[in-house]
Amino acid sequence: MTTVSDTERAAALTASAEELTRLDPDRFACLMLADPERRADLVALLGFAFETAKTAEVVSETMIGAIRLQWWREVLDGIEAGTPRRHQVIDLLAPAIAAHDLPRDRLERMIDAREADFEPTPFADAAAVEAYARDTAGQLARLQARVLGVTDGARLDAAEAVGTGFGLAGVLRALPHQARRRRVLLPRDRMAAAGLGTGQVIEPHLRDQAVTAAIAAIVADLAGRAAALIVDARKAGRLPRPVAGQAALARVHLARLARAGHDPFTAPAVLSPARRAFTLLLARR
Template identity: 40%
Template sequence: MAAPALSPLARIAREQDPDRFLCALFAPAERREALFALIAYNAELARARAMASRPMAALIRLQWWRDTVAEAAARPPPRHEVAGPLAMAIRAGALDPADLAAMADAREAETEELPFPTREGFHAYLRGTAGRFAIAAGRLLGAPAEALPGLEARGVAYGAAGVLRAAPALARQGRCLLPADLLAAHGLSAEAAARDPGAPAWRALARDLLDGGGLAAPPAGRLPAAWIAAALPAVLARRDARRLRRSGLAAPPRPGRPLADRLAVTWAALRRRA
């Protein structure tokens, strides 16, 4: 029997964020489309700076999404492949507009020309982006309030590993999201990420950020099947962290996730441990 065809929104989520798309497949079927809308929305926010020719254009793009979220309950959904389904999910009560607006607010930091001055600012950025995504996903899937801090911590860990993995590519674009005080402490610069991402100093920085910085994923624990999808990115965060501590920021030998990573997510979902 053939697998059911993906919806247009699911295809967008898979293309723009294959990690979270994979995790979303383990959510209850009736919640997946709303989760795909959240994934696609987050991807649109993440693309705002990359798609803009200048920071002001990125800020305008982020404001358009904030307006879309704010008006979702009062106006018909716009004719947009992501904004339309997102507005429907908001109107259905599946997504909290406050979470979505906070995610857009946090992305404004990416429009700055200079890196975060301190680790504290970097942590706040991670909480507002990947951490808030995890909270929004948890709420959507019915996670209780007491579970949200743990989901946020898992999301932050995934976001931190993602920033480290992306550092060489961002450096080639003249951008850097790593905190300036941490770079200085290790005698590094954004440009060095593009020149020699596997240098020992980058391995030391990754260990410092992920371990000393309190950004490591919490230990895996048994979670309800109904909302484990919101926690599954932590499985990838732990695997990424091991590679970053071992190899620094050196790029993987081939694009995309290794099969072992995808199998680890599947096994974690089946065991309900993330």
């Protein structure tokens, strides 16, 4: 069995925290709402989510991306066998899985969903967009709730729904970034019904008033679904504070998108540190 010293684990936690503070500031800030003794395990999960999510950003070929994702599946094999590989995130993830009996199938869903990141137009319909959000951000929030001591199925489902809503809002916020990468994340069936081609979404000079309105109509529907998931989740009872924080931040992002007429190309995609902190302060109370 591979043994990681407390010093090595502390170094891994510091490095992961510094990276996530920069690269996933919303969800990392939510983790700070948790009791200190749970934070390392929450950072482990967020680090795992980030490492799998960045695959398509750091490799350009689908085959290489598939190999990288398979590497993470083999990481879970090693953790299960008691012989984890050495990696900053794995040094934290292995003890987190053991301490909270985190289901492997939930982690694998997060890996498998990332295969869609190599497709230029991955989503056939709105249900496919939601499934992607559920298998990525939704599973992350569910696992976070489990680390935070939630065992009731209804409350775990609620956490997953919040994460899914947060993930859907994230997909909408990412539309401009992905368009610059020549990818379109809008549902293909809705685009076809509106007469939209991928070029009209990707190329700024092709987005006239009619195209912008058609995109906004699709975005508004997806945003409405994200908001509904969060509202319904709150009916299940009190959510763990880091998950409630995601709900609060998602609502702010969705409100800003609505104020921009659901035009993702003009809506601000990032919250200021002050606005993030204020939103989470209200969520904590």
